Amino acid sequence: MSTVKMIVSGFEVFGGLNKNPTLDILKDLKENPPPGVDLYTIALPVEYDACFEPLESLVDDFRPDSVIALGVAAGRSSVQPERIGINIEDTGGEGRMGDNRGNTPVDRKIRGDGPDGYFSTLPNRKIIKAIREQGIPSDLSNSAGTFICNAVLYRLMDKLIREERGVPAGFIHVPATPDMVPSSSGMPSMHQADLNEAVRTAIQVIKEAEEG
Numbered sequence: 001m002s003t004v005k006m007i008v009s010g011f012e013v014f015g016g017l018n019k020n021p022t023l024d025i026l027k028d029l030k031e032n033p034p035p036g037v038d039l040y041t042i043a044l045p046v047e048y049d050a051c052f053e054p055l056e057s058l059v060d061d062f063r064p065d066s067v068i069a070l071g072v073a074a075g076r077s078s079v080q081p082e083r084i085g086i087n088i089e090d091t092g093g094e095g096r097m098g099d100n101r102g103n104t105p106v107d108r109k110i111r112g113d114g115p116d117g118y119f120s121t122l123p124n125r126k127i128i129k130a131i132r133e134q135g136i137p138s139d140l141s142n143s144a145g146t147f148i149c150n151a152v153l154y155r156l157m158d159k160l161i162r163e164e165r166g167v168p169a170g171f172i173h174v175p176a177t178p179d180m181v182p183s184s185s186g187m188p189s190m191h192q193a194d195l196n197e198a199v200r201t202a203i204q205v206i207k208e209a210e211e212g
Contacts, residue, residue, distance in 0.1 A: 004065045004210050005038045006203065009055050011071055011148065014046035014100050021177050021195055022070040028196045034203050040064070044152065046100040048089055051148050052155040059159065059167075066206050067169035068122070069156060070199065071149035074176040077188035078137035079198040081124040082144040082171040085153030086117045090146040099148060110154050118157035120170030123209050127172075127202045136198045137190075144171055168210070172202060 008029060010022030026041040033039050040062050044051050059067065073080070089105045091098050098104035124140055131138035144150040153171040160167050175190040 002211055003036050003038050004207050005040075005062065006206070007040050007042065007055070007058055007062060007064045007067045008199070008203070009042045009044050009067075009069045009152070011044050011046050012100070014148075015097055017072075017074070017176075017180060019177070019180060021072055021174055021180075021192055024192050025070060025174070025196055025199050029199070034200055034207075037203060037207060046148050048099050048103050048105060048148065048151055049101075051152050055152065055156065056159060059156075064167060065210055066122075066167060067156060067160075068199070068202060068206070069149075069152050069169075069171045071152075071171065071173050072176060073145075073149070073173040074180065075187055076141075076173060076175045077190075078139045078175065079131055079190070079195070080139050080141035080173045081122060081127050081202075082120055082141050082149075082153060082173060083124065084117045084119050084142065085144055085150050085157055085171065086146070087111060087114050087154060088146050089151055110151055111158060114154075114158055118154060118161060120153070120157070121160075121168045122170035122202075123168070123205060124170065126209065127205045130201045130205045131198045134197055134201055136194050136201075138198065141173060144173070149173065168206060172199065174198070
């Protein structure tokens, strides 16, 4: 069996939430590594100015064949690969929820001379199809927002494309888990086991695509 080198990132807890399910996904992957994958996991800080540096260093040191960045999007009802990251950081300004250091940028470009956006290079449609075949809801998302998730996606693609790495990479948003959602809110959620299985399925799809 051939082996591919892959990075999967998640995020620390943020925004007053009681957990971040991406950390549990990383824990599951570390405890039960997918077969045929030399996997490195990393939890990123939820800070505009520091969110990408640990991942950038890991990409340089580990030289992966592919990269999946994960984030939680409370309110979404399915596992959603992102189509594009855009060149903007915006939390709505003072009085709005900022990052974990209280930063609340408005209309700030991520890279001043950078393009307006970068498309993910993961096989998103195949990932969605495979996740659905596991009985888990999955859809394509056309907006990663303007918070830290989008910042990581944009910076990751900017680096890989400018350096001509030829490394498939992108971002997948997962829903909140039931223990994060008040029962009276009506907000959708998904069990952690399904989130874990969805990401494992995405990893398998990416591995098979790389093996040709």
